[in-house]
Amino acid sequence: MKLLEEKIIKEGKVLPGNILKVGSFLNQQIDTELLREIGTEISRLYSGCGVTKILTIESSGIAVAVAAGIIMNVPVIFAKKHQSSNVDGSVYTASAHSYTHNTDYNMVISRDYLTSDDHILLVDDFLAVGNALNGLISLVEQSGATLVGAAIEIEKAFQGGGDELRARGIRVESLAMIERMTDTEVIFRR
Protein backbone atom coordinates (compact mmCIF):
# COMPACT_ATOMS: atom_id res chain seq x y z
CA MET A 1 0.00 0.00 0.00
CA LYS A 2 1.82 2.99 -1.36
CA LEU A 3 0.34 5.59 1.00
CA LEU A 4 1.52 3.66 4.07
CA GLU A 5 4.99 3.00 2.63
CA GLU A 6 5.41 6.71 1.88
CA LYS A 7 4.33 7.61 5.40
CA ILE A 8 6.84 5.12 6.87
CA ILE A 9 9.64 6.62 4.79
CA LYS A 10 8.63 10.17 5.65
CA GLU A 11 7.79 9.89 9.36
CA GLY A 12 9.06 6.51 10.59
CA LYS A 13 12.17 6.45 12.74
CA VAL A 14 14.61 3.52 12.78
CA LEU A 15 16.10 2.84 16.22
CA PRO A 16 18.80 0.35 17.26
CA GLY A 17 17.59 -3.25 17.59
CA ASN A 18 15.49 -3.23 14.41
CA ILE A 19 12.87 -1.04 16.04
CA LEU A 20 10.70 1.07 13.75
CA LYS A 21 8.96 3.96 15.52
CA VAL A 22 5.67 4.94 13.92
CA GLY A 23 4.26 6.77 16.94
CA SER A 24 3.48 9.91 14.98
CA PHE A 25 0.89 8.26 12.74
CA LEU A 26 0.05 4.66 13.77
CA ASN A 27 0.46 4.51 17.56
CA GLN A 28 0.21 7.24 20.21
CA GLN A 29 -0.93 9.61 17.49
CA ILE A 30 -3.21 8.04 14.88
CA ASP A 31 -3.63 9.64 11.46
CA THR A 32 -7.31 8.82 10.96
CA GLU A 33 -7.28 9.70 7.27
CA LEU A 34 -4.53 7.12 6.69
CA LEU A 35 -6.33 4.70 9.02
CA ARG A 36 -9.51 4.97 6.96
CA GLU A 37 -7.52 4.13 3.82
CA ILE A 38 -5.93 1.16 5.61
CA GLY A 39 -9.36 -0.10 6.69
CA THR A 40 -10.62 0.26 3.13
CA GLU A 41 -7.66 -1.70 1.75
CA ILE A 42 -8.16 -4.52 4.29
CA SER A 43 -11.85 -4.61 3.34
CA ARG A 44 -10.90 -4.84 -0.36
CA LEU A 45 -8.40 -7.65 0.24
CA TYR A 46 -10.86 -9.80 2.19
CA SER A 47 -14.12 -8.90 0.45
CA GLY A 48 -16.18 -11.98 -0.46
CA CYS A 49 -14.33 -14.16 2.08
CA GLY A 50 -17.29 -14.42 4.45
CA VAL A 51 -15.59 -12.75 7.42
CA THR A 52 -18.01 -12.66 10.38
CA LYS A 53 -15.68 -11.07 12.95
CA ILE A 54 -12.33 -9.36 13.27
CA LEU A 55 -10.07 -10.50 16.12
CA THR A 56 -7.19 -8.41 17.47
CA ILE A 57 -5.19 -7.98 20.69
CA GLU A 58 -5.12 -4.95 22.96
CA SER A 59 -4.05 -2.28 22.82
CA SER A 60 -2.14 -1.27 19.70
CA GLY A 61 -4.22 -3.50 17.41
CA ILE A 62 -7.56 -1.96 18.38
CA ALA A 63 -7.39 1.16 16.19
CA VAL A 64 -6.73 -0.65 12.90
CA ALA A 65 -9.17 -3.44 13.78
CA VAL A 66 -11.93 -0.91 14.48
CA ALA A 67 -11.21 0.95 11.24
CA ALA A 68 -11.44 -2.28 9.24
CA GLY A 69 -14.52 -3.39 11.19
CA ILE A 70 -16.37 -0.13 10.55
CA ILE A 71 -15.73 -0.38 6.82
CA MET A 72 -16.39 -4.14 6.55
CA ASN A 73 -19.40 -3.79 8.86
CA VAL A 74 -18.44 -6.75 11.07
CA PRO A 75 -17.97 -6.81 14.86
CA VAL A 76 -14.47 -6.48 16.33
CA ILE A 77 -13.43 -8.64 19.26
CA PHE A 78 -10.18 -8.26 21.12
CA ALA A 79 -8.13 -10.52 23.31
CA LYS A 80 -6.99 -8.99 26.58
CA LYS A 81 -3.50 -9.33 28.02
CA HIS A 82 -3.19 -10.84 31.48
CA GLN A 83 -0.08 -11.34 33.55
CA SER A 84 -1.40 -14.38 35.35
CA SER A 85 -2.66 -17.60 33.84
CA ASN A 86 -5.31 -17.77 36.55
CA VAL A 87 -8.36 -17.81 34.33
CA ASP A 88 -11.60 -19.72 34.57
CA GLY A 89 -13.34 -22.01 32.11
CA SER A 90 -15.38 -19.29 30.42
CA VAL A 91 -12.44 -18.11 28.30
CA TYR A 92 -9.93 -19.29 25.73
CA THR A 93 -6.33 -18.49 26.58
CA ALA A 94 -2.93 -18.61 24.86
CA SER A 95 0.49 -17.56 26.06
CA ALA A 96 2.85 -15.28 24.18
CA HIS A 97 6.15 -13.52 24.66
CA SER A 98 6.54 -9.78 24.17
CA TYR A 99 9.96 -8.90 22.77
CA THR A 100 9.14 -5.21 23.16
CA HIS A 101 8.67 -5.53 26.94
CA ASN A 102 10.60 -8.80 27.43
CA THR A 103 7.78 -10.43 29.36
CA ASP A 104 5.46 -13.38 28.93
CA TYR A 105 1.74 -12.77 29.00
CA ASN A 106 -1.52 -14.57 28.44
CA MET A 107 -4.07 -13.52 25.88
CA VAL A 108 -7.62 -14.17 26.93
CA ILE A 109 -10.99 -13.99 25.21
CA SER A 110 -14.45 -14.94 26.37
CA ARG A 111 -15.99 -18.07 24.81
CA ASP A 112 -19.15 -16.00 24.32
CA TYR A 113 -17.57 -13.91 21.57
CA LEU A 114 -15.55 -16.45 19.62
CA THR A 115 -17.60 -19.44 18.46
CA SER A 116 -17.37 -22.32 16.00
CA ASP A 117 -19.75 -20.48 13.65
CA ASP A 118 -17.32 -17.58 13.19
CA HIS A 119 -15.10 -16.87 10.21
CA ILE A 120 -12.27 -14.84 11.69
CA LEU A 121 -9.98 -12.23 10.18
CA LEU A 122 -7.00 -11.43 12.40
CA VAL A 123 -5.90 -7.78 12.33
CA ASP A 124 -2.84 -6.28 14.02
CA ASP A 125 -0.46 -3.36 13.62
CA PHE A 126 2.88 -5.23 13.48
CA LEU A 127 4.08 -8.69 12.50
CA ALA A 128 7.68 -9.65 13.30
CA VAL A 129 8.42 -13.17 14.58
CA GLY A 130 4.70 -13.80 14.83
CA ASN A 131 4.22 -14.28 18.56
CA ALA A 132 1.00 -12.32 18.95
CA LEU A 133 -0.46 -13.72 15.73
CA ASN A 134 0.35 -17.32 16.72
CA GLY A 135 -1.43 -16.72 20.04
CA LEU A 136 -4.50 -15.37 18.25
CA ILE A 137 -4.46 -18.36 15.87
CA SER A 138 -4.41 -20.67 18.88
CA LEU A 139 -7.50 -18.91 20.29
CA VAL A 140 -9.30 -19.36 16.95
CA GLU A 141 -8.34 -23.05 16.81
CA GLN A 142 -9.53 -23.67 20.38
CA SER A 143 -12.92 -22.16 19.52
CA GLY A 144 -13.39 -24.23 16.38
CA ALA A 145 -13.91 -21.05 14.35
CA THR A 146 -12.66 -20.83 10.76
CA LEU A 147 -9.52 -18.76 10.21
CA VAL A 148 -9.92 -16.67 7.05
CA GLY A 149 -6.53 -14.98 7.25
CA ALA A 150 -4.63 -12.06 8.72
CA ALA A 151 -4.25 -8.39 7.78
CA ILE A 152 -1.22 -6.54 9.13
CA GLU A 153 -0.26 -2.89 8.83
CA ILE A 154 3.52 -3.38 8.90
CA GLU A 155 5.37 -6.69 8.51
CA LYS A 156 9.05 -6.91 9.33
CA ALA A 157 9.57 -9.59 6.70
CA PHE A 158 13.22 -10.08 7.70
CA GLN A 159 12.09 -11.52 11.05
CA GLY A 160 10.38 -14.42 9.34
CA GLY A 161 7.08 -14.70 11.18
CA GLY A 162 4.92 -13.88 8.16
CA ASP A 163 6.59 -16.32 5.81
CA GLU A 164 6.37 -19.08 8.43
CA LEU A 165 2.61 -18.58 8.63
CA ARG A 166 2.29 -18.50 4.82
CA ALA A 167 4.23 -21.76 4.64
CA ARG A 168 1.56 -23.25 6.92
CA GLY A 169 -1.06 -22.24 4.37
CA ILE A 170 -2.38 -19.22 6.27
CA ARG A 171 -3.21 -16.16 4.19
CA VAL A 172 -1.27 -13.18 5.53
CA GLU A 173 -1.70 -9.78 3.86
CA SER A 174 0.63 -7.00 4.99
CA LEU A 175 0.05 -3.47 3.77
CA ALA A 176 3.74 -2.62 4.12
CA MET A 177 6.42 -5.35 4.01
CA ILE A 178 9.85 -4.33 5.20
CA GLU A 179 12.62 -6.38 3.59
CA ARG A 180 15.35 -4.79 5.72
CA MET A 181 16.22 -1.67 7.66
CA THR A 182 19.51 0.16 7.91
CA ASP A 183 20.29 3.00 10.32
CA THR A 184 18.93 5.48 7.85
CA GLU A 185 16.74 3.58 5.43
CA VAL A 186 13.72 1.30 5.20
CA ILE A 187 13.69 -1.05 2.18
CA PHE A 188 10.38 -2.64 1.21
CA ARG A 189 9.85 -6.09 -0.33
CA ARG A 190 8.57 -5.97 -3.91
Place this chain on the structure above:
Amino acid sequence: MKLLEEKIIKEGKVLPGNILKVGSFLNQQIDTELLREIGTEISRLYSGCGVTKILTIESSGIAVAVAAGIIMNVPVIFAKKHQSSNVDGSVYTASAHSYTHNTDYNMVISRDYLTSDDHILLVDDFLAVGNALNGLISLVEQSGATLVGAAIEIEKAFQGGGDELRARGIRVESLAMIERMTDTEVIFRR
Protein backbone atom coordinates in the same frame (compact mmCIF):
# COMPACT_ATOMS: atom_id res chain seq x y z
CA MET B 1 -28.74 8.72 22.06
CA LYS B 2 -31.67 6.37 21.74
CA LEU B 3 -29.86 3.58 19.90
CA LEU B 4 -27.24 3.27 22.66
CA GLU B 5 -29.82 3.38 25.46
CA GLU B 6 -31.82 0.63 23.78
CA LYS B 7 -28.69 -1.49 23.40
CA ILE B 8 -27.84 -1.00 27.09
CA ILE B 9 -31.34 -2.09 28.11
CA LYS B 10 -31.29 -5.08 25.76
CA GLU B 11 -27.72 -6.38 26.21
CA GLY B 12 -26.20 -4.66 29.25
CA LYS B 13 -25.85 -6.66 32.45
CA VAL B 14 -26.00 -5.09 35.91
CA LEU B 15 -23.63 -6.70 38.41
CA PRO B 16 -23.22 -6.06 42.16
CA GLY B 17 -21.23 -2.91 43.00
CA ASN B 18 -22.91 -0.70 40.39
CA ILE B 19 -21.03 -2.43 37.58
CA LEU B 20 -22.60 -2.34 34.14
CA LYS B 21 -21.27 -4.99 31.75
CA VAL B 22 -21.40 -3.93 28.12
CA GLY B 23 -18.84 -6.45 26.88
CA SER B 24 -21.10 -7.79 24.17
CA PHE B 25 -21.24 -4.52 22.21
CA LEU B 26 -18.84 -1.84 23.57
CA ASN B 27 -15.83 -3.71 25.01
CA GLN B 28 -14.42 -7.14 24.19
CA GLN B 29 -16.90 -7.36 21.34
CA ILE B 30 -17.50 -4.08 19.53
CA ASP B 31 -20.66 -3.57 17.47
CA THR B 32 -19.12 -1.49 14.69
CA GLU B 33 -22.47 -0.40 13.26
CA LEU B 34 -23.39 1.09 16.65
CA LEU B 35 -19.88 2.49 16.99
CA ARG B 36 -20.19 4.30 13.66
CA GLU B 37 -23.44 5.88 14.87
CA ILE B 38 -21.74 6.90 18.13
CA GLY B 39 -18.86 8.50 16.20
CA THR B 40 -21.35 10.35 14.01
CA GLU B 41 -23.23 11.66 17.06
CA ILE B 42 -19.99 12.87 18.72
CA SER B 43 -19.06 14.57 15.45
CA ARG B 44 -22.48 16.28 15.35
CA LEU B 45 -22.24 17.47 18.96
CA TYR B 46 -18.80 19.04 18.49
CA SER B 47 -19.03 20.21 14.88
CA GLY B 48 -17.86 23.79 14.43
CA CYS B 49 -15.93 23.74 17.72
CA GLY B 50 -12.50 23.74 16.06
CA VAL B 51 -11.36 20.38 17.45
CA THR B 52 -7.82 19.63 16.20
CA LYS B 53 -7.27 16.33 18.05
CA ILE B 54 -9.09 13.72 20.06
CA LEU B 55 -7.41 12.53 23.27
CA THR B 56 -8.28 9.26 24.99
CA ILE B 57 -6.68 6.69 27.31
CA GLU B 58 -5.79 3.09 26.50
CA SER B 59 -7.23 0.65 26.04
CA SER B 60 -11.04 0.76 26.29
CA GLY B 61 -11.25 4.36 25.03
CA ILE B 62 -9.42 3.69 21.77
CA ALA B 63 -12.30 2.18 19.79
CA VAL B 64 -14.75 5.05 20.33
CA ALA B 65 -12.01 7.67 19.92
CA VAL B 66 -10.97 6.16 16.58
CA ALA B 67 -14.59 6.01 15.39
CA ALA B 68 -15.10 9.68 16.23
CA GLY B 69 -11.72 10.61 14.75
CA ILE B 70 -12.42 8.86 11.45
CA ILE B 71 -15.74 10.69 11.09
CA MET B 72 -14.45 14.09 12.32
CA ASN B 73 -11.27 13.62 10.28
CA VAL B 74 -8.94 14.63 13.13
CA PRO B 75 -6.00 12.68 14.58
CA VAL B 76 -6.50 10.58 17.70
CA ILE B 77 -3.85 10.55 20.43
CA PHE B 78 -3.91 8.30 23.43
CA ALA B 79 -2.33 8.41 26.84
CA LYS B 80 -0.64 5.20 27.92
CA LYS B 81 -0.94 3.64 31.35
CA HIS B 82 2.27 3.06 33.28
CA GLN B 83 2.72 1.43 36.65
CA SER B 84 5.79 3.44 37.55
CA SER B 85 6.16 7.20 37.71
CA ASN B 86 9.68 6.87 36.33
CA VAL B 87 9.24 8.98 33.22
CA ASP B 88 11.54 11.43 31.52
CA GLY B 89 11.01 15.05 30.53
CA SER B 90 9.69 14.34 27.05
CA VAL B 91 6.22 13.49 28.35
CA TYR B 92 3.30 14.90 30.31
CA THR B 93 2.10 12.68 33.13
CA ALA B 94 -0.85 12.53 35.54
CA SER B 95 -1.78 9.99 38.17
CA ALA B 96 -5.16 8.31 38.50
CA HIS B 97 -6.84 5.58 40.48
CA SER B 98 -8.62 2.66 38.85
CA TYR B 99 -11.64 1.54 40.87
CA THR B 100 -12.12 -1.38 38.47
CA HIS B 101 -8.68 -2.82 39.26
CA ASN B 102 -8.10 -1.02 42.59
CA THR B 103 -4.67 0.25 41.57
CA ASP B 104 -3.02 3.60 41.00
CA TYR B 105 -1.44 4.25 37.63
CA ASN B 106 0.17 7.04 35.69
CA MET B 107 -1.12 8.27 32.37
CA VAL B 108 1.60 9.42 30.04
CA ILE B 109 1.66 11.21 26.70
CA SER B 110 4.53 12.52 24.60
CA ARG B 111 4.93 16.30 24.44
CA ASP B 112 5.33 15.89 20.67
CA TYR B 113 1.67 15.02 20.20
CA LEU B 114 -0.08 17.41 22.61
CA THR B 115 0.84 21.05 22.05
CA SER B 116 -0.38 24.51 22.99
CA ASP B 117 -1.83 24.94 19.48
CA ASP B 118 -4.24 22.04 19.94
CA HIS B 119 -7.96 22.20 20.63
CA ILE B 120 -8.68 18.93 22.37
CA LEU B 121 -11.80 16.82 22.57
CA LEU B 122 -11.60 14.12 25.26
CA VAL B 123 -13.34 10.86 24.36
CA ASP B 124 -13.82 7.83 26.62
CA ASP B 125 -16.17 4.89 27.05
CA PHE B 126 -17.23 5.41 30.69
CA LEU B 127 -17.50 8.32 33.12
CA ALA B 128 -18.19 7.55 36.78
CA VAL B 129 -16.36 9.54 39.47
CA GLY B 130 -14.23 11.12 36.77
CA ASN B 131 -10.76 9.82 37.63
CA ALA B 132 -9.58 9.09 34.10
CA LEU B 133 -11.14 12.26 32.70
CA ASN B 134 -9.53 14.43 35.40
CA GLY B 135 -6.16 12.91 34.54
CA LEU B 136 -6.65 13.66 30.85
CA ILE B 137 -7.70 17.23 31.70
CA SER B 138 -4.49 17.61 33.70
CA LEU B 139 -2.45 16.48 30.65
CA VAL B 140 -4.25 19.06 28.49
CA GLU B 141 -3.63 21.82 31.05
CA GLN B 142 0.07 20.94 31.34
CA SER B 143 0.44 21.23 27.56
CA GLY B 144 -1.29 24.60 27.33
CA ALA B 145 -3.74 23.18 24.79
CA THR B 146 -7.36 24.36 24.73
CA LEU B 147 -9.93 21.94 26.16
CA VAL B 148 -13.02 21.93 23.96
CA GLY B 149 -14.95 19.37 26.00
CA ALA B 150 -15.55 15.68 26.54
CA ALA B 151 -17.66 13.05 24.81
CA ILE B 152 -18.53 9.91 26.76
CA GLU B 153 -20.39 6.81 25.70
CA ILE B 154 -21.92 5.95 29.08
CA GLU B 155 -22.04 8.24 32.12
CA LYS B 156 -22.98 6.82 35.50
CA ALA B 157 -24.54 10.14 36.53
CA PHE B 158 -25.23 8.88 40.07
CA GLN B 159 -21.48 8.75 40.74
CA GLY B 160 -21.18 12.51 40.30
CA GLY B 161 -18.05 12.88 38.19
CA GLY B 162 -19.81 14.38 35.17
CA ASP B 163 -21.77 16.99 37.13
CA GLU B 164 -18.62 18.00 39.00
CA LEU B 165 -16.87 18.71 35.70
CA ARG B 166 -19.90 20.59 34.34
CA ALA B 167 -19.91 22.74 37.52
CA ARG B 168 -16.32 23.66 36.67
CA GLY B 169 -17.54 24.93 33.29
CA ILE B 170 -16.34 21.97 31.24
CA ARG B 171 -18.64 20.77 28.48
CA VAL B 172 -19.39 17.08 28.99
CA GLU B 173 -21.66 15.29 26.53
CA SER B 174 -22.67 11.74 27.40
CA LEU B 175 -24.54 9.65 24.87
CA ALA B 176 -26.23 7.60 27.59
CA MET B 177 -26.66 9.01 31.11
CA ILE B 178 -27.59 6.50 33.76
CA GLU B 179 -29.54 8.08 36.64
CA ARG B 180 -29.55 4.89 38.68
CA MET B 181 -29.32 1.12 38.40
CA THR B 182 -31.22 -1.55 40.30
CA ASP B 183 -30.48 -5.28 40.21
CA THR B 184 -32.70 -5.64 37.21
CA GLU B 185 -33.09 -2.22 35.65
CA VAL B 186 -31.16 0.71 34.20
CA ILE B 187 -32.90 4.10 34.51
CA PHE B 188 -31.66 6.93 32.29
CA ARG B 189 -31.60 10.65 33.13
CA ARG B 190 -34.00 12.71 30.98
